Amino acid sequence: LRLRELTYADALREALREEMLRDPNVILLGEEIGVFDGVYRVTRGLLDEFGPERVRDTPISEAAIAGAAVGLALVGMKPVAEIMYMDFLPICMDQLATQAAKMRFMSGGQLKVPMVLRTQYSLGRQHGAQHSQFTPSWFLQVPGLKVVLPATPHDAKGLLKSAIHEQNPVLFIECGVLYRTKGSVPEEEYTIPLGKADVKRKGDDVTIVGASRCVGESLSAAKKLEEENVSAEVIDIRTLQPLDLDTIVESVKKTSRLVIASDDIKTGGIGAEISAAVTEVAFDYLDAPILRIACPDTPIPFSPPLEQMYMPNADKIVQAVDSIVAR
């Protein structure tokens, strides 16, 4: 493999461009994605290359963006729509949860909605309580939607390509603070299947399951734990729906301990779901309670120091691990 360093945003852009070159039905729509090159520069240059027919700037109406995407998908296009902040998804909720996710089921397979809704969350960027939320577990209650949470440039590109190839609606949730992070990305064509977690680091004493930004925090935590002679295995779920429970359970059977780290609200979040699912199938392998590192049950504070205190980080993960491996 020929590898080069790309940012998360550029890896996503490559995925979009490659898919647009491959399939003329792939079109982009969203706020500020064309003339402005995208708020996060993920769509930079694509308007010039593919023209306004395939890169559509839209009005500030998330309901219209999502609804148009559903309609485009129904008539055979491959829309990749962008919602600037995940916080705006409630405006799209009817189109996503009630229309897109249900049509294939209710039409007995006669209709399909192969759309991708790209969005991002900005926790850690001091964007305040209405522009920072990470709420992927809302969509766990919507069977029919796939939910993707890329954590690295490599995975971001491979997962986005798979999402575009997918025949069902996919909610693709990017992470704002990761856009400028870099990582190795192959020059060759590759995709990453939806529903397959990735063991980012091998370990024996504890399993740390991370999602999105918290994968990096988990890896930092594992490094610190190594200095304490605690060997941590880090798993990136990569997709929340479908969830690759097998990989997590296999790891827990080895380590007997599980910590789940994610940027959502702790109550009813990703960690709650994974914890319950693991307990159902691997109860007899647990040597300690499953712990969740997530955000407190309050709106996200705007104050930068408070926001830092509010967010999960490597130290909090290390403390959680210490509390269940300490003797």
Place this chain on the structure above:
Amino acid sequence: MTEVVMPRLDPGMQTGKIVQWLKKEGELVQRGEPILVVEGEKTTFEVEAPDTGVLTKILAEIGADVPVTQPVAVIGEGGVRSHAATTVETVGKAKPTITERPARSTTPRERVVASPAARRLALEHGINIRVLSGTGPGGRITQEDVLAAVRQVPASKQGSSKARQPNVLRKTKLEGVRKAVAERLGFTARTAVPVILTMEADATKLVTLKNKESGISFTAFAVKAVAKALEKHSAINSTIEGDEITTYSDINIAVAINTEQGLVAPVIQHANRKSPKEINADLETLTEKAKQNRLTVEDLTGGTFTISNLGAHDIETFAPVINPPQCAILGLGRIAYKPFVLGEGVSARPATMMTLVFDHRVVDGVPAARFLQEVKRNLEDAESLL
């Protein structure tokens, strides 16, 4: 405690017939393991254990028709039989439909704080989790505590992940003969109540006889001496399995043999009816087969007593581990000149130390001592063995 209930195989099913129990009361069952065979109206199928534990009580006999969702067995924790379960009426053919739900124990036992993994391991290794002390957060018993108990090392000495680790030369998977040895002897170590008796035997005549009857090994003579003694002391010629002791009329002596793969104990069948010469021939054949890894199940089974002779390796005395399900084993040390006190004089005579390890659950001390005295007499009067 978990109830196993008669499942509904199809929507119309009202009762199911117990065709076969695949597990006995007191046996360990794993969740998902088939434990009984049930016949519905249309099909027979295996019912799986809903939980891991000990099958403490079977509530419905073979042939019984049991209504769906009624309990047919109880799976309990650990090796302790549930008192509640024993009060439940067994459902026989005569009373096909009645079952009572097991009564809840009125005196709740003190809650043990242990992780699920620790409980599973304790069950697998037959360890009573109540006697362990926990080293986990808040005193929780962890799987490491159970493993420490398995290794019979004080839990406090067990290495945590922060402990120093010595450099590893190699790791060997416990498998084949090694695994069989570990499992068999480990089982005895956990369940038997071993008592050790030692006794010296004068080997003067034995050495003279061996020199005359060249080619017959000391072990062969010892097998004969033991077999003869067992004829008189049949209680030692017993096995114990669960709560049943079986005493045998056949006297089959297993002899521990070291091979490159590990320890094996092939059996000299009817050793009491064979001469030392015949025993010696058997031993040579079995040793050769053992070295070539060609021992058959027939060679290795049916033993009622075991002899282990480490005399060739300069061992004076040692206490071997009983070979389950047998109840006793004799360890033989080397034959060497030793001071022999007679009146006020001391002379040197060849002698050997014999060590009898027996399971006190089966045999008491005095009968065991008498047996050992008989072995001593037989060895000292070596001519009588021919």
